[in-house]
Amino acid sequence: MGILQPHKSVLKWLPIFFLFFCTATAHAQLTLHKSATLAELQAALQGPGLTLSNIKITKGLTGHQYGTFNGGLDSAGKGPVIGIPDGIFMTTGSLTSLLGPNSVPDYSGVTPDPPYVDQDLVSISPYAKFDPVIIEFDLIPTGDTLNFVLSFGSEEYPEYVCSQFNDGFGLFVSGPGFSTRNAAFIPGTSDAITINHVNNGTAGIRADGTACTLGNSAYFNDNGNGSGNANLQLDGFTKPITAPLAGLTAGETYHVKLALADSGDGNYDSGTFFKWLNSTDSHPVDLELTTVASNMAPVKNGTVAITYTLTNTSTTSDVEQVQTLLEWPAGISILNQDGEGSYNPATHVWSTGPIGALASTSITFNVQIGQEASYTASAEILYSDHEDPDSTPFNKATFPNEDDTASVTLTPSEAPHVTLKVRGLLQGPYDNASGLMQDKLRQQGLLPQTQPYALLGHNGTEMLSPAVAALEDNDAPTDWVLLELREQTNPAIRVAASVALIQRDGDVAEPQTNETTLHIPNVEEGRYYVTLRHRNHLGIMTATPLQLSNTATTVDFTLPETAVSGKHSRLLESHAALLWAGDVNSNNSVIASGSGNDLNAILGAILSHPENILGNSNLRLKGYLDGDLNMDGMNIYSGPDNDVNLLRANVLQYPDNGNGAANYIINGSLPE
Template structure:
């Protein structure tokens, strides 16, 4: 357990002094004002006393209660689960209400007019709250608000709100720290690691920014916004990155490649998810993935076997005294290519290793040669989002990801009663039940199509699934050059109807028929 120690709180600091504390290189502060009680804002100092909580040694803190309640002077640093002060802050502000999704209370904010030298500006900060963890996913959604030139600036995480409901141990476990065990020197029960907000600005002219915080649904349980000194700047920008990896694989990514800095500096990564690193350091994220910093400044991200989308942060320095924080989102969605095991006469082979002419084991005809392999990368959203089938759902098979229209061989006595056939093919989208079979959205997915001389049932991760069946969907799904390639192999095929190719290997069920067999499915 940590020991309580008070930070320095200059609650009498003027708005201009607070603005000049947090605004840094590449920005000139023209004027500033503060709206709220004097004891709800301060320039804080001695941030190192709350190591792991504060975003910097000094900065500005704004609170929906009293800023001095952020820390205790001695003893237990976290004595209450519900530190609350109903202040004379502003209630029911429409701008804060919109972000929180409910009425807000005790709002405080700074308004600053400034002139930037660049077109992009960032701010490094920490959000802390007594609402954690009891009131996650409730109406008590305390929130931070930032508006530039009158437009709300969302954070590039989750739904865009810096709030209790959007950033917590359930939704963004890498970005959140629980303090219910009093491990950190703060009275708050939970807080974010240092986050970053990136915002467009107009270079060379006067811009306006409003930065504030508000309680949601009532005036109880205080929340705080801590902004790092000199972090509102335009000279060093850590640009967000997305990484798509197989859950059981790894990928090396150059996160520095799209970061921006002024000439004369040298980019160095100093922290991964708030943990100080040097070359060769490996950080295990709370979500389970590991991230290693390589000598060339790249990251190697290693999956943890889970199908998920998780975000972590990294901090960069330009060697000139400037730092910034960026987000990396890791989409662990197994493209139906890397790592997916297809049964062949020589055992299971990763589908990305297969080539036309290779033999693949089929359900009906033994080993058959592949005639064509097609690949297509799409955004994994909407009707293109892959369907994940949990291991063991339809027998002794491993986890599998398929496209929504990919059909699975189902053997069921009820099928014989309903359709006169024991074996039927059912589209994955018609098997979705929200638990063992569910859509996985986020990032990109590469769909791989295996075509034989006739439609076959093959074994993917031990599950019987169909091979590619040309038909009307082919023209809609593939570009003209791919269609020409298929028709060159099978000139008898009519791409509009699929006529000229073999019939389906089994009866294919329509959505309403699949629902008879699987009444708990959510046919889409």
């Protein structure tokens, strides 16, 4: 084996950090789960076409040297990221050996275990026996090929490249058809995953003449040497390395060992992030991924459609399943999607069913962008049940031009827009005691996901995000509202419109982000009337046109002193002004009796409902219904909590109805 050269601790003073003091498990986006159970480790390793069992930890300190991770694609700031979304981590030190920032050039943790020789691991790095972590399990593949992805990194970089301090990682497989085989190599080579085989291409200042390879720098991320890069402590780590292991027999059981260790001594920690991908059939197909945007220069805060298309260019082979990972940059919000297959918003994976030879499948996302100079949305094929010779998952950073990767860069334009902050209160759900509106529609899951104002002439694509729908307390959404800008010389003409949510406290908010500063695109700075409308309340409009620009103008319709168009256009309470409830049929009036009255609209919906076989007027209908004036989720014509009494009371007590006539018509103030 040769004579080991002096330990690194002799060469220079080395700060030691005892890992039983390390309690941090997350830094910014990357999160390490140190308490992962065996079942959770197994689940993180399980991929399509694989059945795993009998997982065990042969070596490694529980709570410190292994676990699961997520957030590997996300950046906390300056510096490269792992490039693997989730999986398991292994380290020869501690969690803080991995977590950024890169604060020191020579971080080390100390484990209490003595050296341990794993014969397979020392076959690729003779002195790799310090601080080992070894995970073993069995698997049964459905195909004849296994595929996996890893990122290996170390504090040994860059000083100890080409030395005997050659920390390494191995993935050893044994079973039917072959003896133990290391499957972790630099793609296209026989170079194992060690310091001396993958590096920045330059021998380190502590090189001792040990044989090394300096030609694999394309797979290497230089993370500085204590430079403060944000995402990882490790001074260098590989770009995601994806490699297959062929020659297996489908349906047979194979034993797998993941092994990592320091070489020479226990100083200068190393780590591996690992994700088992899948098992595939080696019968080849050729898949191609493309993307296109409906507008490469959409307006800032505007919307754009992005379409991804998967094409099977094979002339004879079908594929049964394909998974594609979509990466959305910060500042892009998905409004909705439409197409073939399914999309998981939690994992950002688009899964398709069978794609025949020379066939294709597509999915389109309508997204809203922000105000950055550019946004790049990208995607990469992760899996198909057949091998694709020119497609390698997770390697787009190394080989960005493979046809399994597609991206589109949007450069938002400075189109004209105006900005508003609007407040209002709806009489129906308003509670005088709290000064808030109720949110029973949200609580019961009755708020529609898409905007409901097509009947009022708005055909926008606004959608309610799950995060906003889950909000509680004062910011919880009460209902959808329609915000309009009208022409200053003829307020009957609508210049622009946007549908938003009205919160319990009256703030009008963007339905995807809950942002109360609203951007109305494609509107020049100028003077406009501002209106706030609701599906069963009378709308309200400012008394005069307001000067609007890209600096937010506040319009607070809840304040009695805010000047509005029309006489008695709002119900004035002691401390707030409310929109009148009762315009069930959206004709800009509230009518209790006579032609076109709103009570008949409530009754008609109840009598004509399929469940109302006997035609009972006291049937209580649950749902998102225009006749539900108090917005409790029930449309009620007669009996307790009915919606009719509110409407009648408004007509009888309206300030201009001096005689209390039941057939009085409350006309709305919006010009038509």
